[in-house]
Amino acid sequence: MEKNILFDTSCGSQNMGDYIICESVERELEDILKKDFLVRYATHTPVTHFYQNFSKNMIYKYCKEAKYKFIAGTNIIQYRMIRPWANWNINIFNMKPYKDCILVGAGINPNRKNMDLYTKTLYKKILNKKYIHSVRDEKTKEVLEQLGFKAINTGCATLWMLNEEFCKNIPQNKAENVIFTLTDYCKNKEKDQELINILIKNYKKVFFWVQGSEDLEYFETLDNIKNIVIVGPHLNEYRKTLESNDIDYIGTRLHAGIYAMQKKKRSIILIVDNRARDMKKTYNLVAIERNNIEQLEQMINSKITTNLKINENLIKDWKKQFE
Secondary structure (H helix, E strand, O other): OEEEEEEEOOOOEOHHHHHHHHHHHHHHOOHHHHOEEEEEOOOOOOOOOOHHOOOHHHHHHHHHHOOEEEEEEOOEEEEOOOOOOOOOOOOOOOOOHHHOOOOOEOOEEEOOOOOOOOHHHHHHHOOOOOOOEEEEEEEHHHHHOOOOEEEEEOOOOOHOOHHHHOOOOOOOOOOOOEEOOOOOOOOOOOHHHHHHHHHHHHHEEEEEOOOOOHHHHHHHHOOOOOOOOOOOOOOHHHHHHOOOOOOEEEOOOOHHHHHHHHHHOOOOEEEHHHHHHHOOOOHHOOOHHHHHHHHHHHHHHHOOOOOOOOOOOHHHHHHHHOO
């Protein structure tokens, strides 16, 4: 039996959006991995300590023998890897388990422009040169190609199932209830308060899902929240709320909105960063800038057609290399 590895970007994460990504990646890789043995290792925490690489052990042996090593999406690529708390916690001393890994719907952190020599060297030593990498956007594709790797812009794996046929099942009209999110690291009390006020005015019941570790603390600083139902910070709690209610999703958390669409719920993303902005432009995501929150009420009460522009041929081409 062949051995494979999925490097799990949710283990150790303080953002439940990473769990949504990993669940989608595993679903999309099912046909490739289902006949083989699969082990998950984390990216947020090192797989081994550097001194463990000097002697053979079970982890070293498994990683060396693995047929495929996939990395499950997120903003995993960085311009500068000499930094604390990286999503991918690697350095030149503990990188051996990751050698020849393959990216699945990965993105790049956009906060810098120039990749330093150390980071370039690190990626050239660990990323697979034989297979084509799946990336989330054109910028990441460009960066990988500049490093000498092959890449296809398939979009984030969370989007792959949302083709034209699937999106026909997403309601166009307003639901009775709504679930929303806020973003702890991208606060705007004026706009987020306006969001809450609009939702209470337009929906019978309002739910709040805690996606990030500090979201609830931020939520509690806002007004008019007494009658809002808090949904616990677990993906299963979010899933049950979506599946058991006539409900829309509206909020600043991108992957909460995509997950709601996966559950055939109408979703409106409030754009607060480049990821949602790029996805709106590239994939026709239903989204508006949070700074244009005054447009939201009219949008809620309008008919919305969800019609994402997913390039299924590119996704199929990427998967074919593993047949």
